[in-house]
Amino acid sequence: MPVSREARPLPVPAPRRARRTLPRLGGVTLLAGALIAAGATAAVAAPATANGAGVVPAAAAPGGPRTTPGPCGYTATPEDPAARPVPLPPDPRRTPDKGRVRVTLRTNHGSIGLTLDRAAAPCTVQSFLHLTRHRFYDRTSCHRLTAYPTLSVLQCGDPSGTGSGGPGYRYRDELPTDLPPAPTDPTGERRLYARGTLAMANAGPDTNGSQFFLVYADSALRPNYTVFGSVDAAGLATLDRIAAGGVAPTEEDPAPVDGAPALPVEICKAVRHHR
Numbered sequence: 001m002p003v004s005r006e007a008r009p010l011p012v013p014a015p016r017r018a019r020r021t022l023p024r025l026g027g028v029t030l031l032a033g034a035l036i037a038a039g040a041t042a043a044v045a046a047p048a049t050a051n052g053a054g055v056v057p058a059a060a061a062p063g064g065p066r067t068t069p070g071p072c073g074y075t076a077t078p079e080d081p082a083a084r085p086v087p088l089p090p091d092p093r094r095t096p097d098k099g100r101v102r103v104t105l106r107t108n109h110g111s112i113g114l115t116l117d118r119a120a121a122p123c124t125v126q127s128f129l130h131l132t133r134h135r136f137y138d139r140t141s142c143h144r145l146t147a148y149p150t151l152s153v154l155q156c157g158d159p160s161g162t163g164s165g166g167p168g169y170r171y172r173d174e175l176p177t178d179l180p181p182a183p184t185d186p187t188g189e190r191r192l193y194a195r196g197t198l199a200m201a202n203a204g205p206d207t208n209g210s211q212f213f214l215v216y217a218d219s220a221l222r223p224n225y226t227v228f229g230s231v232d233a234a235g236l237a238t239l240d241r242i243a244a245g246g247v248a249p250t251e252e253d254p255a256p257v258d259g260a261p262a263l264p265v266e267i268c269k270a271v272r273h274h275r
Helices: 122-133 233-244
Strands: 028-031 034-037 100-107 110-117 144-146 152-156 191-193 197-200 212-217 219-221 227-231 266-273
Touching: 100 122, 110 122, 110 233, 122 227, 122 266, 152 233, 212 233, 227 233
Parallel strands: none
Antiparallel strands: 028 034, 100 110, 100 266, 110 227, 144 152, 152 212, 191 219, 197 212, 197 227
């Protein structure tokens, strides 16, 4: 179902990445039921240097958007420019689709260890590692915490801290097909995004960019979000501490369940571990 540019609240909010052009209502962006709260603006790093096969600067798109020639087809989005300069990812003909890669998010509340699964989502893992290598995630805030009974996530990955920023490119979904039905959903439409799941936020089909969410309690979502890894036990302990602080109150809502974390969360550095 296409996502309207107008704010249309739906019964169950979902973690999606809003476009910069969407209206802002009371400091909160609404996108087809996704409440994406603004956070503190992060520092902007120096432009990264392009390298690797198929890499072109995301801003250099004369005559229309540029798309990498490999199977992942990363496409520049000049209408939605990068929140922090970064080139398009490499896109080799044979995208690695086996094995797991460890990445640690070093935050001001402790480390969050991630295990990325190439077999589940090779293009997503490739993009995430590319952004990590170019320090796209360093010194960025996690702008959104949800505490709904059926949606408990921390959303990160936007250097602008607003929930509308991305890397200046998009790529296709790699949706999960093996998630069990959510036990809390009698309709059977939603699937279980279990505690410890690492998944991509988006603004509709095939709009993956840089924003991702970490599930700290079992959540029920339609299977519209690419799952590309998991959070380790130490990382879940860190998430629990953040979640225990709750969502920051606002003048409009003194006890919100969706918005900026009351305990501000900064990713100081994202580090890939090489074996």
